[in-house]
Amino acid sequence: MPMDYTKYRPFPTVESTKRKWPSNVITKAPIWCSVDLRDGNQSLEYPMTFEQKINFFKFLVAIGFKEIEVGFPSASETEFMFVRKLIEDNLIPEDVTIQVLTQARPHIIERTFESLVGVNHAIVHFYNSTSELQRRVVFNKDMEGIEKIAVESAELCVNLAEKYGKERFLFEYSPESFTGTELDFSVKICQSVLDTLIPSVYNKTMLNKVMLNLPSTVEMATPNVYADQVEYVVNNLKGRENVIISLHAHNDRGCAVAATELGLMAGADRVEGTLFGNGERTGNADILTLAMNMYSQGIDCKLDFSVIDNIVNEYEQSTRLSVHPRHPYAGSLVYTAFSGGHQDAINKGMAYRSEQQKGSELDFWEVPYLPIDPVDVGRTYDPIIRINSQSGGSGVSYVLEYNYGLHLPKPMQRHFGRIVTKATDSLGKDLSPKAIYQLFTDEYVNISQPLSLVKYSENTNGKTTVVSDLTYNGKELSVEASGEGLIEAFTTAVAEIVGVFEVVYYHEHSMEYGTKSRAITYVIIARDGKEYFGAGVSGSISKSSLRAVVSAVNKMFHKDS
Numbered sequence: 001m002p003m004d005y006t007k008y009r010p011f012p013t014v015e016s017t018k019r020k021w022p023s024n025v026i027t028k029a030p031i032w033c034s035v036d037l038r039d040g041n042q043s044l045e046y047p048m049t050f051e052q053k054i055n056f057f058k059f060l061v062a063i064g065f066k067e068i069e070v071g072f073p074s075a076s077e078t079e080f081m082f083v084r085k086l087i088e089d090n091l092i093p094e095d096v097t098i099q100v101l102t103q104a105r106p107h108i109i110e111r112t113f114e115s116l117v118g119v120n121h122a123i124v125h126f127y128n129s130t131s132e133l134q135r136r137v138v139f140n141k142d143m144e145g146i147e148k149i150a151v152e153s154a155e156l157c158v159n160l161a162e163k164y165g166k167e168r169f170l171f172e173y174s175p176e177s178f179t180g181t182e183l184d185f186s187v188k189i190c191q192s193v194l195d196t197l198i199p200s201v202y203n204k205t206m207l208n209k210v211m212l213n214l215p216s217t218v219e220m221a222t223p224n225v226y227a228d229q230v231e232y233v234v235n236n237l238k239g240r241e242n243v244i245i246s247l248h249a250h251n252d253r254g255c256a257v258a259a260t261e262l263g264l265m266a267g268a269d270r271v272e273g274t275l276f277g278n279g280e281r282t283g284n285a286d287i288l289t290l291a292m293n294m295y296s297q298g299i300d301c302k303l304d305f306s307v308i309d310n311i312v313n314e315y316e317q318s319t320r321l322s323v324h325p326r327h328p329y330a331g332s333l334v335y336t337a338f339s340g341g342h343q344d345a346i347n348k349g350m351a352y353r354s355e356q357q358k359g360s361e362l363d364f365w366e367v368p369y370l371p372i373d374p375v376d377v378g379r380t381y382d383p384i385i386r387i388n389s390q391s392g393g394s395g396v397s398y399v400l401e402y403n404y405g406l407h408l409p410k411p412m413q414r415h416f417g418r419i420v421t422k423a424t425d426s427l428g429k430d431l432s433p434k435a436i437y438q439l440f441t442d443e444y445v446n447i448s449q450p451l452s453l454v455k456y457s458e459n460t461n462g463k464t465t466v467v468s469d470l471t472y473n474g475k476e477l478s479v480e481a482s483g484e485g486l487i488e489a490f491t492t493a494v495a496e497i498v499g500v501f502e503v504v505y506y507h508e509h510s511m512e513y514g515t516k517s518r519a520i521t522y523v524i525i526a527r528d529g530k531e532y533f534g535a536g537v538s539g540s541i542s543k544s545s546l547r548a549v550v551s552a553v554n555k556m557f558h559k560d561s
Contacts, residue, residue, distance in 0.1 A: 011221035014183065014228035021231050021266035022224075029294055029302040031244065031270040032287060033067040034060050038101055040278040042072075046320055053082055054091070056318050061096055063311070064303040067123065069099040069272070073115035074108040083115040097121050099172070104128035104153035113160040116168070123211065124161075125172040126153050130189055131180030147189045150175075154196040171197045172211035172246065179216045183229060186214075187236045198242050211270065212237075215248035216259055219282075223255045227262035234267035246270035249285040251277055256285035261293065275315055276323055276330070292329040296372050305329070308377035335374040336383050338430065340392025340417075342369050343385045347398040350381070388430040393417030396436060403433040405511045406440070409522050412533050419443055444535040445520075447551040450474075451498065456490070456546060464489045468546075472497050490546050498553055501527040508541055523548040525556075532556050 037056060041047050048056060060068050070086060071079040083100060086092050098119065102112040104126050116122050128149050135141055141149075154173065161169045173193045175186055190212055197210045214233060216226055226249070234245055245268040249256040260271055277286035288311070291301035305311055308330050312323045325333040337343045345368035353367060365373050374381065381402060385395045393413035400406040408416065423439060424431055431439070454469040454476075465482045466489040479496050483489035491503055505524035510517045521544040523534045532555040536547025 011225060013221075013225055014232060016228055016232070018235065019228065019231065021227050021262065024265040026261065026264050026294060026297070027299065029291070029299060030264055030268065031067060031246075032065055032291070032303060033069060033099060033246070033270060033272045034065045034274065034287065035069040035099075035248070035272050035284065036060065036274045036278065038069045038071050039272075039280065039284055040274040040319070043278065043280045043283075044319055044321070048318055050078065050082060050085075052318050054085065056314075057086065057091065059314050059318075061093060063305070066095060067097050067099055069101060069123075069125070072101045074102060074111035080111070080115050087116070087119050092120065094120065097123055097170070099123035099125055101125045101127070104149050106153075106156055109153060109156050110160065113164055117164060119168055121168055121170070123170045123172050124157055125174065125211075125213070126157060127174035127176045127213075128153070129177045129217075130175040130186065131177035132182060133180055134177055143185050143188075147192055150189050151192050151196055154193045158197065170209075170211065172213055173197070174213040174215050174248070176215060177217045178214045179218060179220050179226060179229065183232050186229075187233055190233065191238060194237070194239060194243060198239060209242050209244045211244045211246050213246040213248055213272065214263075214268070215272075216250055216256070217248075219250050219252035219255060219259065222253075223259035223262045226259040227266040230263045230268055231266035244269045246272060247285070248272040250279065251282040251284065254282070256283070257289050257293070260285045260290055275311070276321070276327065278319060278321060286328075288330060289328045292372070292377075295376075305377055308379065310378070329372070329377060335370065335379055336386050337369060337395070338386055338388050338390050340390060340395055343391055343395030343398060345369060346384060347394050350384075350398075382433075386430045387420055387424065387436055389421050389424040391417070391420070391424075396420050399433050399436050400440060404437050405509075406520065407507075407509055409505055409507055409524065411505065411524060411531065412444075412522060415533055416440060416443065440535075444533055444551055444555075445537055446547050447534065447554040449554060450557055451494070451550050451553050453546055453550050458486055458489070458542075466490050466493055468493050470494075470497065486542055487545060487549065490549060494549065494553060498556070499527070501525045501553070501556070503549070504531065506545070508545060511537070519544040521545040521548040523552045525549070525552040527556065 037053055057068065057070065071082055073080045073083045086098060092098055100112055100115065100122060102108050109126060112124060128146065130146055135146055157171055175181055175189055178186060194210055194212065214230055234240065237243060247260050247263045247268045249259045271290065273285035273287040275288050277283040288305060291303045292305060295301045312330050316322060323330055325331045328334060337346055349367035385398045387395055387399060393416060396417050397408045397413045400408060420431065420436060420439065450473045452471045454471060456466055456468040459465045463482045464485055466486060467480045468490060470477045477497060479493040481489050481493035483492050487503060487506060495501060502525060503523060504526045508519055508521035511520050518537055518539055519541040521536045525532050532552045534548045534552025534555055536544040536551055538544040538547060
């Protein structure tokens with residue numbers, strides 16, 4: 001049966017003639033709050049153990065989070081004791097504020113404050129659902145009844161803060177399911193809560209502000225609609241200067257990162273999210289992606305992802321979830337190109353950057369298909385180009401150059417690229433650099449059948465004379481010839497055995513540095529309109545050159561050349 005799209009209806013847009021956010025630019029990192037230990041942990045098939053949660057908290061601190069939601073203390077004894085453990089064992093650094101979550105219900109709020117006895121500073125985050133759907137279907141309450149719950153909860157939070165030491169607490173309120181709530185009602189209920197909370201907050205070290213969270217509890221529309229909703233609330237709140245606007249976007253439409261970025265452009269100050277977007281249903285906004293997006297725009301993201309593989313490993317071990325190989329910035333394949341066109345552009349971009357840096361430092365990173373330098377997140381250039389049947393000669397050339405210091409001539413790149421494609425098609429998988437190098441060696445380097453160089457001597461007196469001892473089809477031969485240089489003299493001598501051919505390309509370079517360096521020579525010879533490729537390797541440049549000529553000659557006798 002076809003999918004029945006008629007049961008759904010489009011989400012209404014926000015009519016606005018004062019829309020300013022599309023012209024705004026994100027210029028600094030928001031306040032980050034990790035909710036991995038609550039929203040993330042509760043959604044795991046196998047939630048973290050007590051010890052894992054402690055380790056993960058320390059992990060989040062090491063990354064640089066200054067606000068961390070650590071749990072829902074009233075939900076279970078385990079959650080309660082985890083908060084107590086952090087406080088009683090002094091595991092919370094002075095510059096880190098923990099956040100706890102509570103429904104807007106009196107006994108739950110009271111239990112939440114009990115968990116925070118002795119805390120230096122904490123955010124009490126309380127919420128109640130405000131959407132039209134939940135008012136009608138879940139709570140059977142009108143707007144006035146929902147607002148009453150929120151205000152009474154705010155009053156209780158203020159009273160309990162007085163009891164336990166109000167200098168220790170900040171407050172955060174969420175009109176849960178904000179995206180499904182009428183905007184005028186969202187402003188009204190938030191204003192009522194803020195009017196209750198703001199007079200009680202005075203701790204100067206805690207910014208003297210109340211947090212108002214505008215969650216996309218269920219992502220119901222395109223990100224621009226969320227930005228319009230956020231901007232509407234921001235523009236219509238009284239006392240905006242006393243409020244930190246926070247975002248908590250879910251990923252039901254796959255747009256949580258985009259929605260959060262547009263929400264920041266619309267005036268928000270703070271972001272709640274998780275590493276790699278873990279969370280209920282389709283998950284939360286991915287803080288790692290958000291932060292690295294800012295980093296790629298030249299913004300200090302205030303979080304440390306400089307060794308991205310360590311982040312991935314800790315996350316996977318703690319959550320038992322896997323980071324997708326194509327995950328932005330952290331995936332195992334995101335700095336890897338298989339496509340020949342991409343490989344060619346990356347190869348040229350890296351070469352251009354290397355050339356430009358010889359005289360001076362480049363101001364900005366600019367390499368095609370690589371929005372950031374992989375080195376910035378602890379990766380190397382080693383896997384940038386991987387070779388499969390979709391790759392071309394340029395990619396193969398890059399792998400040989402980066403890993404083995406080989407600089408293949410363009411015609412040889414194309415020729416060898418076809419050989420590699422044939423090999424990968426046969427294997428049905430990509431080739432490692434080692435396998436590519438072995439294939440190159442087998443195909444071109446020091447090929448010694450049917451012609452083989454045993455030894456040679458040269459004498460220069462005006463012209464160069466070469467005496468070469470060779471074997472050809474198992475027969476020992478000694479030939480002598482002269483020319484303008486070593487290659488011409490040797491070629492003339494070999495031609496006496498195999499017939500005339502022409503050297504149309506010659507290039508040599510050192511493969512390594514130091515006293516034990518080896519040289520490699522590339523030669524292309526031509527006969528009867530066809531080209532043959534050969535390479536020679538030796539500790540002697542002269543010998544590598546002659547071996548390259550011999551290799552190319554031998555390729556003339558190979559049926560697959």
